[in-house]
Amino acid sequence: MYAQMVKSEGMKSLEDMSPEERAFQERIDRGEKIEPKEWMPEGYRKTLIRQIGQHAHSEIVGQLPEGNWITRAPTLERKAILLAKVQDEAGHGLYLYSAAETLGVSRDELMEKLHSGAMKYSSIFNYPTLTWADMGAVGWLVDGAAIMNQVPLQRTSYGPYSRAMIRICKEESFHQRQGYAIMMKMAQGTPEQKEMAQDALNRFWYPALMMFGPSDKDSVHSAQSMAWKIKMNTNDELRQKFVDETVPQAEYLGLTVPDETLKWNDERGHYDFAQPDWEEFFEVLKGNGPCNRERLEARRNAWEQGAWFRDGLTAYAEKSAARRAAALAAE
Amino acid sequence: MTALADISAQETAARPDDPHLADAELKPAFFDWLCRMGDNTLILGHRLSEWCGHGPVLEEDIALANTALDLIGHTQMWLGLAAEVEDKGRSADDLAFLRDAMKFRNAKLVELPNGDMALTLMREFLFDAWHFEMLTALAKSGSPRVAEIAAKALKEVSYHLERTSDLIVRLGDGTEESHHRMQDALDRLWPYTGELFTADAVDEAMAKVGIAPVLADLQAAWERNVNEVLDEATLRKPETRFDVHQGGKQGRHTEHLGYILAEMQFLQRAYPGASW
Numbered sequence: 001m002y003a004q005m006v007k008s009e010g011m012k013s014l015e016d017m018s019p020e021e022r023a024f025q026e027r028i029d030r031g032e033k034i035e036p037k038e039w040m041p042e043g044y045r046k047t048l049i050r051q052i053g054q055h056a057h058s059e060i061v062g063q064l065p066e067g068n069w070i071t072r073a074p075t076l077e078r079k080a081i082l083l084a085k086v087q088d089e090a091g092h093g094l095y096l097y098s099a100a101e102t103l104g105v106s107r108d109e110l111m112e113k114l115h116s117g118a119m120k121y122s123s124i125f126n127y128p129t130l131t132w133a134d135m136g137a138v139g140w141l142v143d144g145a146a147i148m149n150q151v152p153l154q155r156t157s158y159g160p161y162s163r164a165m166i167r168i169c170k171e172e173s174f175h176q177r178q179g180y181a182i183m184m185k186m187a188q189g190t191p192e193q194k195e196m197a198q199d200a201l202n203r204f205w206y207p208a209l210m211m212f213g214p215s216d217k218d219s220v221h222s223a224q225s226m227a228w229k230i231k232m233n234t235n236d237e238l239r240q241k242f243v244d245e246t247v248p249q250a251e252y253l254g255l256t257v258p259d260e261t262l263k264w265n266d267e268r269g270h271y272d273f274a275q276p277d278w279e280e281f282f283e284v285l286k287g288n289g290p291c292n293r294e295r296l297e298a299r300r301n302a303w304e305q306g307a308w309f310r311d312g313l314t315a316y317a318e319k320s321a322a323r324r325a326a327a328l329a330a331e
Numbered sequence: 332m333t334a335l336a337d338i339s340a341q342e343t344a345a346r347p348d349d350p351h352l353a354d355a356e357l358k359p360a361f362f363d364w365l366c367r368m369g370d371n372t373l374i375l376g377h378r379l380s381e382w383c384g385h386g387p388v389l390e391e392d393i394a395l396a397n398t399a400l401d402l403i404g405h406t407q408m409w410l411g412l413a414a415e416v417e418d419k420g421r422s423a424d425d426l427a428f429l430r431d432a433m434k435f436r437n438a439k440l441v442e443l444p445n446g447d448m449a450l451t452l453m454r455e456f457l458f459d460a461w462h463f464e465m466l467t468a469l470a471k472s473g474s475p476r477v478a479e480i481a482a483k484a485l486k487e488v489s490y491h492l493e494r495t496s497d498l499i500v501r502l503g504d505g506t507e508e509s510h511h512r513m514q515d516a517l518d519r520l521w522p523y524t525g526e527l528f529t530a531d532a533v534d535e536a537m538a539k540v541g542i543a544p545v546l547a548d549l550q551a552a553w554e555r556n557v558n559e560v561l562d563e564a565t566l567r568k569p570e571t572r573f574d575v576h577q578g579g580k581q582g583r584h585t586e587h588l589g590y591i592l593a594e595m596q597f598l599q600r601a602y603p604g605a606s607w
Contacts, residue, residue: 077407301385306387310388312502312508
């Protein structure tokens, strides 16, 4: 997941399409995959770059809230598992930047847009991780919400994106399970641990619901992205599915979802639940979340302070290429 | 839980017989020496993990976390064996999270702060080059249990050394700035490297029974390797003494270790007896 409010380019009816556009849409409708060198509408390419880029940025910014606890993990095993998990997230970033590169945008260009604020990452990573239970809540709820969106995206129309998603989903399901395992330990632990677990659920519940983005039933962007199979379900469908799956898990843990209106609706066959505070969501997107400044600063610092390192490697590569060329010329 | 206990019981059953574990006279030195191995990997792993999400390029974030993960894995094996040798009911986690600085046995080199990537990489390279020679020798240890751990760790450490050697060369012979940073890092860290080769009574006891090599015997190969990489990196080997800063492995550390432990041990100290 991790793509919210991705702006899509226009929506045309089949009659208004050029023959190329129509043929393209028909390929998608038949379930064919679109590959990098094939013709595609400019809007499709741009929308995908926005969505894949935002997802990639979320993976690398997402290292920070969990990286925050690696040095404080309570056992060697938990430390090893968390390190492996955060390293997976960086790996996901790598697949996704590579998928975006097949659309003609370099990783450096995307980084530049992240650092300037022109591109976003998921709102969820602007919330702080305050106790060890947050490592459980992030895995359980945040990765859990991500999976809801990523599983259907394995069938997305763009080949490289679909293949990246297949690899990512394999790892994400482990992440969610490790998060839930932490929550189990905490919920069944000492009174202090249980208090931390409940507090983590209280703080992450609504931000997790926000991850799916606001209701998009009337959105034109959404309709176009769905026609292109870049988006597979509406935000509301996914949010409902997430709530339906997560509530029994919370019950099993003996924790209380912080929503007094939460109730099973027999008629609908779903839980009724309270919407998150959408005003807060838009504020977070605007940069006014609890950690926006720290997260972006950390990424900018890493990039700027690493410039000499990248330049050094580039200079060496150029020198050794020149040396090889000189050696060849001398032969 | 049952499944995990079964696996662990099977592993114990499959472990080779090692008479050294029952040698009461050897126990204090053996325990101390195993803590040296495990504390080196724990503290260096901790330092490398501090980079998580802050690396200069995504591939480095992945590589640093991966190396840290390997080192924490080695820690579990070394401190696990140390706890077994000690036989006082302590676990690897107890050793990692409930000892104070004076009981830590890592060399000072690995606890030094990360600084920039130049310092981080040079510190790891100088350690990797030693670690590689040490594990190569330990893979032939007279203690089958030590040999088993060393053989597992050596596979990963061979790769660590390959990676840091390559980066030392590239950055040493990169831009003027990267060259200066690498040279500064080398000059600063060099006086800490001698500790890895200075034997005390514990090292001598381990060498005597054939568990570990004579430390001084590792030095020639280490120097050859290091010199070769530094030459190719156009870096100058410092002329200062390499054994100025000692004492880490006897528990006399730099000021930095206390802060590492304050952070690392926080949860175990704040919630004694809790299970995580």
